[in-house]
Amino acid sequence: MKVAVVGAGPAGVRAVERLVAAGLSPVWMDEAPDGGGRIYQRPPAPLARDARTLYGFEAKRATAIHDTLDALKPRTDWRPETLVWHIRAGAKQMQALHRGAQQRIDFDAAILCTGAMDRVIPVPGWTLPGVTTLGAAQIALKAQGCGIGRRVVFLGTGPLLVLVAYQYAKAGAEVAAVLDTTPFATKARAAPGLLLGGATFAKGLYYTAWLKRHGIPMVEGITPLAIEGDAQGVTGVRWRDARGREQHTACDAAGMGWGLKPEAQLADLAGVPFRHDAVQANWVPVRDDAGRTPVPGIYLAGDGAGIGGAEVAELAGARAALALLQDAGHRIDPIDTVTLDRRLAGLARFRAALERAFPFPAHLARSLPDDAILCRCEGLRAGELRAAARAEAATGPAPEMNRAKAFTRVGMGRCQGRVCGAAAAEILAAELGRPVPRIGRLRGQPPVKPIPIVAGAAP
Amino acid sequence: MKLVRLRDASRPRIALTLEGAPIEALQGDTLLTALLAADAGHLRNSEFGDGPRAGFCLMAACQDCWVVVEGLGRVRACATLAEDGMEVRRG
Ligand SMILES: Cc1cc2nc3c(=O)[nH]c(=O)nc-3n(C[C@H](O)[C@H](O)[C@H](O)COP(=O)(O)OP(=O)(O)OC[C@H]3O[C@@H](n4cnc5c(N)ncnc54)[C@H](O)[C@@H]3O)c2cc1C
Numbered sequence A: 001m002k003v004a005v006v007g008a009g010p011a012g013v014r015a016v017e018r019l020v021a022a023g024l025s026p027v028w029m030d031e032a033p034d035g036g037g038r039i040y041q042r043p044p045a046p047l048a049r050d051a052r053t054l055y056g057f058e059a060k061r062a063t064a065i066h067d068t069l070d071a072l073k074p075r076t077d078w079r080p081e082t083l084v085w086h087i088r089a090g091a092k093q094m095q096a097l098h099r100g101a102q103q104r105i106d107f108d109a110a111i112l113c114t115g116a117m118d119r120v121i122p123v124p125g126w127t128l129p130g131v132t133t134l135g136a137a138q139i140a141l142k143a144q145g146c147g148i149g150r151r152v153v154f155l156g157t158g159p160l161l162v163l164v165a166y167q168y169a170k171a172g173a174e175v176a177a178v179l180d181t182t183p184f185a186t187k188a189r190a191a192p193g194l195l196l197g198g199a200t201f202a203k204g205l206y207y208t209a210w211l212k213r214h215g216i217p218m219v220e221g222i223t224p225l226a227i228e229g230d231a232q233g234v235t236g237v238r239w240r241d242a243r244g245r246e247q248h249t250a251c252d253a254a255g256m257g258w259g260l261k262p263e264a265q266l267a268d269l270a271g272v273p274f275r276h277d278a279v280q281a282n283w284v285p286v287r288d289d290a291g292r293t294p295v296p297g298i299y300l301a302g303d304g305a306g307i308g309g310a311e312v313a314e315l316a317g318a319r320a321a322l323a324l325l326q327d328a329g330h331r332i333d334p335i336d337t338v339t340l341d342r343r344l345a346g347l348a349r350f351r352a353a354l355e356r357a358f359p360f361p362a363h364l365a366r367s368l369p370d371d372a373i374l375c376r377c378e379g380l381r382a383g384e385l386r387a388a389a390r391a392e393a394a395t396g397p398a399p400e401m402n403r404a405k406a407f408t409r410v411g412m413g414r415c416q417g418r419v420c421g422a423a424a425a426e427i428l429a430a431e432l433g434r435p436v437p438r439i440g441r442l443r444g445q446p447p448v449k450p451i452p453i454v455a456g457a458a459p
Numbered sequence B: 001m002k003l004v005r006l007r008d009a010s011r012p013r014i015a016l017t018l019e020g021a022p023i024e025a026l027q028g029d030t031l032l033t034a035l036l037a038a039d040a041g042h043l044r045n046s047e048f049g050d051g052p053r054a055g056f057c058l059m060a061a062c063q064d065c066w067v068v069v070e071g072l073g074r075v076r077a078c079a080t081l082a083e084d085g086m087e088v089r090r091g
């Protein structure tokens, strides 16, 4: 039986581990030069910090994932630096690109463990050099030993906000401020549910306390107004505090993000239907608790199947592999699946509390000024989308996302709407007075990422 | 934008060029790190005239870090390791 696994983050590693244990040798691809995924990304040689410095409290888990990954590589058809850019579920075929060369992968079943990326709300000035996502700020430090600036503002909300600020401060960067758009009261209301998170919740509290103890300004319930800059890049962030007073923080870089969104383009191309998850405020591919999708032979695990975090990703990877094996007629230990299901269900309750503690602030996207850039790929401004939506709605049926794409190019650019899609949907929804689920979702297109034109089709 | 080297900075040096001008970098740098930790300031100019860009996601997703490398063509600076002797142009 031919099995293909895409992604070698925590979900992919634990999925492949189960497949190999059952005697299979899957084709295993990751676009990155090595496995580990986002949280356990390994720096390229000769960068050489130890796991404790790189991954902090997560060092033990990181080492366990890396050891398993390295042990699995020779027992699988391991293909790093391989971007899977198309999948045809009917033909059971993937197209991939490795160092400019096309590959065709035939499979009987596939597990997609494609992870997530930062969910972003545009802020006026966000295209300036020196503005990155929170995840990017972390990658710069973790994988390259660099800070995105000398004096950095972190802006947004969610667990990654304080984590990255803490990591920067620890590494010796000056953190000018941590600006959280979520009001304290919202988090306090979610506190009982957060206690379910045990150690994860405790770590969050620890980072916050550490930052406060070190005198780093942390403000909750803020509204970002603009990131300001000049020819050299960022010079400061203008924001409004919860009492309505305008503030300014000088800095030479800013990292921003509002939680994560699944990288689910391959699932989309495979024909997996999506649903709008109101708690996550994300479109997520439809799957059962074990990772089975309505498309035969296609399984999903990890953040690409709906945001759950690293611990969930490991369990879900193992669970999806067991589902695949079971469907293929392998005998699996029922105690194994029951244990995994129980742990996943427990973590899902904590995740729901996290989402309630840091809800997606749709109003910030909706109030993006007309002259602010919404789509950084196409240089499209918020007002252009609003005007086009009004004009379309006046002459025909109310447009949805894919129509909007056709008439404004929003989401048509090089990132295919990964970056602006969430905010664009909110703006369209507000303009047309319809709920976001009815605005629809940008459909994925092959290739899932731009590939060189010369690369052509696979043999 | 100027990346600040905080950790792991004692690595062998490599030399590349940006638009013909010398750039000194460290082995293990991505092109994005190599250029922005030196004084490149930005990686490309928006084709819509709204100013310079220097990447955004650093995880090969946003495509806002395109540069051109002699012999390789267009690459994402955040996902391409810098190598000694590379000749780079802004994307
Ligand atoms: C930038 C960033 C930083 C994060 N940092 C933290 C953190 O510090 N702590 C924390 O708890 N959580 C963090 N997270 C959350 C993180 O997503 C999860 O904790 C965890 O990494 C999810 O594991 P995963 O296996 O589902 O996906 P990932 O770890 O994201 O792994 C997915 C892998 O799939 C590969 N891939 C995706 N698409 C393709 C394709 N088409 N072809 C080939 N390969 C592909 C990617 O290269 C990647 O290696 C971070 C998320 C992001 C985006």
Ligand code: FES
Binding pocket: B054, B055, B056, B057, B058, B059, B060, B061, B062, B063, B064, B065, B076, B077, B078, B079
């Ligand atoms: S910075 Fe986003 S693709 Fe390189």
